[in-house]
Amino acid sequence: MNESIKGGTVLLIEDDPDIADVVRLYVEKAGFRLAHAVSGRAGLDIASGSPIRAVLLDLGLPDMDGVDVCKELRAASDVPILILTARDSEIDKVLGLELGADDYVTKPFSPRELVARVKAVLRRAEEDRPGTAVVEVGGYRIDEGRREVVLPDGAVVRPTAREFDLAWYLATNTGLALSRGQILESVWGYDYFGETRTVDVHVRQLRKKVPGIPIETVWGVGYRMEG
Numbered sequence: 001m002n003e004s005i006k007g008g009t010v011l012l013i014e015d016d017p018d019i020a021d022v023v024r025l026y027v028e029k030a031g032f033r034l035a036h037a038v039s040g041r042a043g044l045d046i047a048s049g050s051p052i053r054a055v056l057l058d059l060g061l062p063d064m065d066g067v068d069v070c071k072e073l074r075a076a077s078d079v080p081i082l083i084l085t086a087r088d089s090e091i092d093k094v095l096g097l098e099l100g101a102d103d104y105v106t107k108p109f110s111p112r113e114l115v116a117r118v119k120a121v122l123r124r125a126e127e128d129r130p131g132t133a134v135v136e137v138g139g140y141r142i143d144e145g146r147r148e149v150v151l152p153d154g155a156v157v158r159p160t161a162r163e164f165d166l167a168w169y170l171a172t173n174t175g176l177a178l179s180r181g182q183i184l185e186s187v188w189g190y191d192y193f194g195e196t197r198t199v200d201v202h203v204r205q206l207r208k209k210v211p212g213i214p215i216e217t218v219w220g221v222g223y224r225m226e227g
Contacts, residue, residue, distance in 0.1 A: 007033075008051070009034070009035050010027050010032045010053060011035045011047055011052045011054070012036045012055075012056045013037045013057045014037075014058040015038045015039065015060075015062050019084075020036050023056065024036065030119070032118075038062070040064040040068070047073060047079070052079055053080075054080045054121060055081045056114070056118070057101070058085070059083060059086075066096075067096060071099050073100075074099055074160070080118075080122065081102055082105060082114075082121065083104040084109070084114075086106070086107040094197070098201055098204075100160050102121045103117050103120075105117065120188070120189045123189060124161075124188070135174075137225055137227045138213075142171045147164050149167060151210065151211070151212075152212075159206060159210070160205075163205055166203065169183065170183075170215060170224070170225035175224065175227065176224060177224045178223060178224065179221050183199050184198070187199075199222070203223055214226045
């Protein structure tokens, strides 16, 4: 594993002690420390009081809905969030992604796969360190260093980390029809285990946050940014 990915604290917000024990075993074996909270409020307190590298968040918590916890975490930080859920409905997964979660795992899950996903989101965060390039597409200025999009009228939008990565990838491949699989590989990483539906959710969110951004749907294929 890349040395920069090792170490630091992973926060698990999960009220099931059996799941917590298994997750602790595998997360610590992978070189991380595990902070464990059994309620949403306790998890938010830990996240606000100490440096956290990633959050593993159960949706079914005793004191508050995990979706609300996700919303509060994302409002305060861009820490990677992986949702753990026994809710297998697509609406719950999509809602979590729309609120800024980076990935989700449906219970029961493989602890090895869970650790692999943690490594994947941390690897992406490492690669996302600010650069200096700027791309202009259709009057929109996409600034890699500032991680922001400047609209034609001068307004500035700062998407989530993943939304910016998506915009950057499409903008640096202007005019190309990119499949959802290609986008997943390039934006989420080759070891991302999610579904192509994830791409659609993030495109929808990006369109909401950056009005008029020239992302076209290529039916049967994926998406294209037009200059």
